[in-house]
Amino acid sequence: MQAIQTGDLKTLMSAEENLMLVNTLDQEHFDKTRIPGAINIPQSQDQFAEKVEAATGDKSRPVVVYCASADCNSSTKAAKKLDAAGFSQVLDYEVGAKGWKDSGESLGN
Template structure:
């Protein structure tokens, strides 16, 4: 399973690459951990891969999943599910905390 660094995510965003950034937390936590341009698909609601496919329209588009921080494992679980379902997926393990620590804004 692939992971992605803060630097690589910054590059994808700055170059307007065609990818989907998905926060895997519930709606309440999404509002506190929203990286700009991310969407919220909570892993806890079930049918996660189906909901991601509905949002992306294809399994070939890069999907980057993230949650709150290194201590949060929902994005790792989500990445594993998507990888097993055949998606091009990368886990941003540092999550919103690493994004903020790098001086990047959260969309609050």
């Protein structure tokens, strides 16, 4: 697992077409914290890693996990679960939706 910042995420989103961006919060919070292009797979769900694998189709595909903010630990828990499940490119966008919005980007669809 590697932590990334907003600039790193923006670069990845524009350069890496296979990137999977996963919001790890529940559906209610996902609706408020969705970075464009993200999918929602709550890390608190049973079989979280299996659901991410089903969505990515490949454990070698780069996966960025994020949650609400730097104070939220959901993405860190998710990243650890994916590492343990054998994903090879797990990135934790630690500042989450708040960091994205604070950088001037929009949240939503």
